[in-house]
Amino acid sequence: MTVTGLGDMVQQFKFARNTTAIKTDLAALANSLSTGKVQDLARSLGGDTARYTHIAYDLSRIDAFQKTAEEVALSLSGKQSAAKRFDEIRSEIASVLLKVTDLSNGDQVQQAANSSSQAFEDMVSVLNSRIADRSLFAGTSVASRATVPAAEMLNAISATLLPGATVPDIVQAVTDYFSDPVGGFATTGFLGQTAPGPAQRISENRQIAQTPTAADERFTAALSAAAIAAISDQIGSISGTERRELLNQAGEYLHIAADGLTDLRAEIGASEETVANVLAELGARRTTLGTARNALEQSDPFETATELQAVQLQLETHFSAMARLSQLSLLRFL
Numbered sequence: 310m311t312v313t314g315l316g317d318m319v320q321q322f323k324f325a326r327n328t329t330a331i332k333t334d335l336a337a338l339a340n341s342l343s344t345g346k347v348q349d350l351a352r353s354l355g356g357d358t359a360r361y362t363h364i365a366y367d368l369s370r371i372d373a374f375q376k377t378a379e380e381v382a383l384s385l386s387g388k389q390s391a392a393k394r395f396d397e398i399r400s401e402i403a404s405v406l407l408k409v410t411d412l413s414n415g416d417q418v419q420q421a422a423n424s425s426s427q428a429f430e431d432m433v434s435v436l437n438s439r440i441a442d443r444s445l446f447a448g449t450s451v452a453s454r455a456t457v458p459a460a461e462m463l464n465a466i467s468a469t470l471l472p473g474a475t476v477p478d479i480v481q482a483v484t485d486y487f488s489d490p491v492g493g494f495a496t497t498g499f500l501g502q503t504a505p506g507p508a509q510r511i512s513e514n515r516q517i518a519q520t521p522t523a524a525d526e527r528f529t530a531a532l533s534a535a536a537i538a539a540i541s542d543q544i545g546s547i548s549g550t551e552r553r554e555l556l557n558q559a560g561e562y563l564h565i566a567a568d569g570l571t572d573l574r575a576e577i578g579a580s581e582e583t584v585a586n587v588l589a590e591l592g593a594r595r596t597t598l599g600t601a602r603n604a605l606e607q608s609d610p611f612e613t614a615t616e617l618q619a620v621q622l623q624l625e626t627h628f629s630a631m632a633r634l635s636q637l638s639l640l641r642f643l
Contacts, residue, residue, distance in 0.1 A: 364602045371595050375588065378511040380441075382584045387440035388521075389577045395435045396570045399531045399563050402428035406538055406560025409553050418549060421556050425538030432535055433459040436523040446523040447501030455501050455523040462486070462498050463540050473546065476554050480537055487533040494532075499524045512587050517580055527569035534562030 402425060409421050436446050436455050443451040456462070466486050470479065486493035495503070503524050508516035521528070538559035541552050 361602065364598050368595065368598050368602065371591050371598070374510070374512050375591050375595070377509055378584055378588050378591065381509050381511055381517050382581065382588065383440060384443070384445065385517075385577055385581045385584060387438065388445050389574065389581060391435050391438045391445055392570065392574045392577060395432055395528070395531070396567070396574065398428050398431050398435070399535070399566060399570065402535060402538070403560050403563035403567075406556045406563065409556045409560070411550075411553065413553060415549060418553055418556065419542075422538065422542035422552065425535060425556065425559065426542050429463070429532070429535040429539035430459040432532060433462070436528060444501065446521065446528075448503060448519060448522045448524075449506035450500070450502045453500050455499065456494075457498055457500065459539075462494065463536065463543060465493070465497060466536065466540055467543055470544070474544070476547075476551050476558070479540065479544065479547075479555060480558065483533055483537045483540060487529045487536070488526075494529060495524060511584060512591065515583065515587050517584060521573055521576070525573065527566070527573045530569055531563060531566040534559050534566055537562065 405421055405424050409418060413421075433456055438445045444453060444455055447453055447455040466483055469482050469486070474482070486498075489495060499522070501522050501524065503522060506519045508518045510516050523529075538556050541547070541555040541559075547555070
């Protein structure tokens with residue numbers, strides 16, 4: 310019978326390959342013992358990785374929902390703060406205008422008119438607030454301003470007034486500008502998107518609508534009232550009595566607009582509460598799933614240490630065998 314042996318180079322290569330394999334197993338076990346996690350998950354789970362994969366998929370979805378919900382929460386917080394400031398400006402200027410009476414002198418009337426112009430400009434500025442470089446009240450047109458500048462609105466209204474316009478004419482012109490659905494503020498003043506965009510999904514069964522916009526009638530009602538007072542400072546043809554009447558009427562309208570703004574802020578608050586609850590639910594689910602995933606990944610320290618010791622002994626035996634074989638020679642045999 311013919312016996313075929315392995316050449317020295319082949320034998321050396323075989324030992325080197327086995328050495329690398331044993332060292333790899335040893336390093337993996339050492340890492341598993343130090344981190345507390347198994348290195349070969351499929352082997353640890355006996356090839357049944359379906360549950361682990363499902364948990365990982367659910368965690369990735371939760372992470373995506375959390376990111377969206379956090380962005381929505383930030384936007385809603387910005388809208389709530391802006392709406393609050395808008396309402397504060399409305400309340401402050403309403404108090405000033407309601408104090409204008411027939412007994413108010415020219416300086417008092419002029420001061421109230423100047424305050425109205427500033428208040429109208431401030432209200433428009435609030436509606437153009439941005440957060441994270443995204444417009445808060447422009448609807449889906451987050452990159453653009455929500456409205457044109459305040460002065461541009463007042464100029465557009467002034468352009469529609471005929472010479473000798475009376476108080477009712479002025480009030481009607483301002484009201485028409487802000488209430489006309491196919492003209493005025495809706496087409497030339499508001500720069501955003503009035504059509505509702507897709508609601509933002511923050512969980513499997515919860516969505517948040519992208520509202521309100523600067524074109525919301527609760528905003529425009531207050532803007533219209535403030536504009537009546539602000540434009541009185543631009544019309545030189547009206548008498549002092551007419552100016553006082555405009556300012557006082559604007560104050561009444563601003564007072565009436567409070568209810569709408571209260572409702573608007575309540576709606577934003579309800580959305581904030583919904584998002585906060587969803588974030589809490591997502592956080593709880595993530596903790597539960599994370600614990601389940603960690604349990605599947607966790608290694609048994611006693612079992613790992615035992616395997617590590619066995620592989621260490623295997624490596625020592627392997628080196629010992631290599632040393633013995635390297636000492637074999639024909640001269641020694643003879």
